[in-house]
Each structure stands twice: as structure tokens, then as C-alpha cells.
Amino acid sequence: MSSWRSPRRIWDISQTLRPGLPVWPGDTEFAFERTWKMEDGSPVNVGRMTMSTHSGTHADAPLHYATDGLDAAALELDPYIGACLVVDARGVSGEVDVADLPHIESADRVLFRTWDAFPYEEWRSDWLPIAPEAIEWLAMQGVKLIGTDAPSLDPQESKEMAAHNAVLKHDMRILEGLVLDDVPEGRYELIALPLKVGGGDAGLCRAILRELADA
Numbered sequence: 001m002s003s004w005r006s007p008r009r010i011w012d013i014s015q016t017l018r019p020g021l022p023v024w025p026g027d028t029e030f031a032f033e034r035t036w037k038m039e040d041g042s043p044v045n046v047g048r049m050t051m052s053t054h055s056g057t058h059a060d061a062p063l064h065y066a067t068d069g070l071d072a073a074a075l076e077l078d079p080y081i082g083a084c085l086v087v088d089a090r091g092v093s094g095e096v097d098v099a100d101l102p103h104i105e106s107a108d109r110v111l112f113r114t115w116d117a118f119p120y121e122e123w124r125s126d127w128l129p130i131a132p133e134a135i136e137w138l139a140m141q142g143v144k145l146i147g148t149d150a151p152s153l154d155p156q157e158s159k160e161m162a163a164h165n166a167v168l169k170h171d172m173r174i175l176e177g178l179v180l181d182d183v184p185e186g187r188y189e190l191i192a193l194p195l196k197v198g199g200g201d202a203g204l205c206r207a208i209l210r211e212l213a214d215a
Contacts, residue, residue, distance in 0.1 A: 008211040011188070013111075013178045015056035015120075017049070017204075022123040024151060028052040053202040054151075059194035060174040064201040065164040072200030077193060079145040079173040080205075083212070084109035084190040086183050089128060090116060095155075097131045104141040109190050111147035113180040118149060125156040132166040139170035147175035147192075178207060187212060 015021065021030040028051060036046035053072070054060075059080065062069025085107040092100045096112060104110065114128035127150035135153070138146065146153065146167065153163035153174060167174055175192055189210040194203025 008189075008213065010211075011183050011209040013057070013180055013183065013192075013207045013209055014205065015118075015177055015179055017051065017056050020121075021056060022119065022121070023052055023055060024156075025123065027054065030055050051204075053197065053200050053204070054176070055204060057175070057177045057179070057192075057207050058202045058204050059192065060164070060176060060202050061194070061200060062168060063199075065161055066168055069168070072194050072197040072203035075173070075194055075203065079109070080175075080190070080192045080194065082108055082190060083187060084111055084145070084147075084209070085187055086111045086113060086180060086185055086209070088113050088185040090114060092128060095129045095131045096134050098134050098137045101134060101137065104138065104143065107141070107143060107187075109145040109147070110138060110143050111149075111175070111178060111180065111190070113149055113183065113185075115149050115181070118179045118181050127151060127156075129153060129155045129158075130163050132162040135163055135166035135170070135172070139166075139172060143172065145173040145175065145190075147178050147190075149178045149180045151176055175205065175207065183209060189213075 017030055031050040033048055035048045036042040038045050061072040063071045089096050089112045130153045154161050192205045192207035194205050197203050
């Protein structure tokens, strides 16, 4: 009997890095130019990028919100690989609070979908933040990574960064700018490795979800 199985489905939950990519107001715009061109006689094409460390889909390093925090190069990789739970929070208003959380059973990683449709073409500041009390509750359930399709766990106007500080308190990890439009609520395998940037306050990710082997 053949033991062949169809490959597990993969969802790419990363933004495409491109000129015109919406960025946090005042942050570095994404730019790309071709510096070596085959049409000009070069044997290869080579490009140059200018960007913020928080462009598109990325993992915040603790250095982003703590002066003595780990940089992107020092991040351990285990939190960014493994089973995760995708939660559809589109019906929530104000912020995701403890009462909005489903029962978390052996979920090391939780990703929140908050947009009806991801805003590819414009910067929007009306995203759904995560309450610090919800992060505290998730930490007590053993969650070690929180992801969101929003640009931040905190509101844009926040100065206290209460959600980020709750993450820092429990040494959790953060993924931001995920694209979850086509992902049904449920359990998956997450693979989202941050770039190993020395001194980096974030690491850009090619983030994917993969169907669980026993699905």
C-alpha cells in the first residue's frame, strides 16, 4: 500500500515589501532600486533596499521597547516555530480583553485576526489593540508569542506602551503586520523566523502557517 500523502497546505501570511508599502507615520518609507542591471551590461541584476526595521511583517525585538532588551540577532528561534492558534477577533470592539479570548488549551502561540480586509494600500490607525490584561492572562496560560495583523499591540497614540510592557514582563515575543484574511480560525503550525539583524529592534519575517500533520 502506498504511504504517499498530499503535502500540507501552506498559507503565506506575510506582506509584500514594495514601494508604497504603508508605514508608521514618520518612519522610513520602503524604497527599492536596481543598482546593477543586465540590460546595461551587468552579468546579473542586483538591487538595493531602504526600509524601516518595522516594514511589513516583522517580529519586535525586546530592544524595541526596552533599552536593555535583546536585539533581533539575539532572539531565540523556538517561539517563532510551532503550533499556534489563530483567533478571529473581528467582532470585538475597543480592544481585545480577557472576556474576548477563547479557551486556550495548550496553545503556545496565538495570532489575532482583527481586520475584515488587510489595508494593503493605506495606513490606518483604527486597528484593534490588545489589552495588557489579556496579555497577562495569555501569559498565565503558557502563551509565549502573540501575533496580530495590526501594526502594533498598542494603540497608535499610546505613550505608555502598556501591552508591550506586559509582553516584556513575561518575556513573550511579538509578531506584527500579519496578513490573515484567508486563514480560518483554528490551529496551525507557525514558521516566522526574524532576520538576524545585529542591533536590530525588529526582524523582518517571511511568515507562513502550515496545516497540521494530523489535520
